Structure formats: C-alpha cells, structure tokens
Amino acid sequence: MKKKWAIIGICSTALILLLALGILPKISPSNGSRYSRKVEENFFSLEMEQLNCTVEEPFSLNKGDAIDVGIDHVSGELAFFIGEKDCKPIYEGNNPNLNYFRVTIPKDGEYLLSVSGKQAKGSISFQIDRAENK
16 A cells, blocks of 8 residues: 555656646746837837847838837847848847937848847837838
C-alpha cells in the first residue's frame, strides 16, 4: 500500500512540475520586455518600459509616401530600421539622437518598421503620410 501512495505522490509531483514549466513562460517572458504597442492603418508606436527584443510591423507603402518618426529615447540601446523585407534598409538608426525626422519611400512595396532594444526605455512612433492624400 505504501508503494502505491509513493507512486501516486511521484506522479502528482511530476504532473505539477510539467504544468508549471508549461505555464510559467507564458506568464513571465524570458527576455523581461515590458512595452505597449499601438498599431493603426497609418500608425505604429511603442511605449517601452523595458524592451529586450525586436518588434516589427509590416506596411504596404507607395512611392512618395512619407513616414514621420518621433523618438523619445530615455535609456538603453535602441535600434530601428525602415525597409523592404530582406533588402537593404532605406533608413537605419542606432541609439538615435534625433527627436523627429521624415523618411520618404522611394518605391512601392511591402515595408517593415522594425524596432530592437536592449534595456531600452522611452517611446518611438511612426506616422505614415500617404502621398495620395496630398
């Protein structure tokens, strides 16, 4: 009878450990990132308490469209790029000092707005100004 209870105890413990290992990574991300993301048709922004990953948003853009980039980089390492996937970026910034600037799209395509951080805090926004609306 003692063997039966010992086996039940071992199985119960193993089940609890398996459940905990499956649930904990979903509750607490391993990279420690804490940020909020806002995406609309012509807008993408990140408010970063601590960014330790890469966040990307795709946008279909046309030649002549412009992206107004606003940055309030408080601390940590921050990098971002604007470009077509698997192509050389049309704009790339590492630990940018600029607060605001504009990037004009040279040709029609699917573009990625990508932000990477390492202990990055602050905010970054991308407002798309469509050429067709001018």
